[in-house]
Amino acid sequence: MPKVASWTHVDARDFPIRSHGMLPRLLRLARPREFPVENDFATDDISQRLLTVVRNVNPQLIVVSHWHNALPRVLRGRHRLIADTHNVESLLATHLACANKSRLTLRQRFQLYQWRRRELNYLKQTDRIWVTSAEDAHIFRQMDNRLPPIVVWPNAIDLEAFDQFTSRDDNPGYASSHPTIGFVGYYGYGPNAAAAKALIQDIHPRVASALRGSRLLLIGKGPTEFMKRSALQDPNIIVTGEVDDVREYLRDIDVLAVPLTTGGGTRIKILEAFASRIAVVSTAKGAEGIEAVAGRDIEICSVEEMGDRCLELLLDGFRRQRQARAAFALVKERYSWRSLESQLLGALGLL
Numbered sequence: 001m002p003k004v005a006s007w008t009h010v011d012a013r014d015f016p017i018r019s020h021g022m023l024p025r026l027l028r029l030a031r032p033r034e035f036p037v038e039n040d041f042a043t044d045d046i047s048q049r050l051l052t053v054v055r056n057v058n059p060q061l062i063v064v065s066h067w068h069n070a071l072p073r074v075l076r077g078r079h080r081l082i083a084d085t086h087n088v089e090s091l092l093a094t095h096l097a098c099a100n101k102s103r104l105t106l107r108q109r110f111q112l113y114q115w116r117r118r119e120l121n122y123l124k125q126t127d128r129i130w131v132t133s134a135e136d137a138h139i140f141r142q143m144d145n146r147l148p149p150i151v152v153w154p155n156a157i158d159l160e161a162f163d164q165f166t167s168r169d170d171n172p173g174y175a176s177s178h179p180t181i182g183f184v185g186y187y188g189y190g191p192n193a194a195a196a197k198a199l200i201q202d203i204h205p206r207v208a209s210a211l212r213g214s215r216l217l218l219i220g221k222g223p224t225e226f227m228k229r230s231a232l233q234d235p236n237i238i239v240t241g242e243v244d245d246v247r248e249y250l251r252d253i254d255v256l257a258v259p260l261t262t263g264g265g266t267r268i269k270i271l272e273a274f275a276s277r278i279a280v281v282s283t284a285k286g287a288e289g290i291e292a293v294a295g296r297d298i299e300i301c302s303v304e305e306m307g308d309r310c311l312e313l314l315l316d317g318f319r320r321q322r323q324a325r326a327a328f329a330l331v332k333e334r335y336s337w338r339s340l341e342s343q344l345l346g347a348l349g350l351l
Contacts (some may be wrong), residue, residue, distance in 0.1 A: 099147025182253030
């Protein structure tokens, strides 16, 4: 990986909120926020800082990442721009808004319409769009067929960083007294919190009833109060909270269970499990964006079936090992940094 030649950091705390008055709110409706800070009055200061960096570096092209609302004005028309999209953000926002409601309010509908309009307007001002999956590419083309060229540039991981952090399941059969199902996520995000609840209430009890001493390991920051209470009540439910290195905990997992029913993007948690040679059971939504073959690289099922599928894998070491090896081969071939190196110039449009 190339080294960073220069780095400019902007901390939102440098620009405290000064106003929530009516005028700033009206201006925000007419002109979307250009930077992810609450204080609209900071826009000019941040724009000047960005302009200085661009003038000093004078890049051939600029990749704009995690930007789904508006293109900063100082970038428009100056260089070739690539929009690095991690989700179809307006569609993800719609799915999350509808997840627990039968009908949306008029205000919510208007906000979602604005989000979609701003997202498309931003993308139209770029020269090329990166998406993480063929599914996202198809959705964007359906939303507007006048968008710039769309390139599938999948999320990838540093496979070499996982060489020494492999699953403890190195041999077929199961000898451990603590077979472990795991899940990784930020639980302040609603879909992950819902997945953890399904694991605690349905999936783990099904496995534990048939496999004495089995554990549920929930890794990641922002655990909910329900998760914390469940861990206090059941010693076989472990909630780690935020960890310094998730790889240290992945080695204790025998099967990664991903009972997601909403959300978007590519699940890095699944790629990390593949890299760690851990068998994965997921919903179709959970494995979205990964070209894994069900029954070979991964098990795909409904949330209701997931307890039984996890149990089958825990009891069949040969099958678990075979699946983990196939998944590792997949991530090495398609989702590792090294596998994408030869495709970079094409993705940038420089060939």
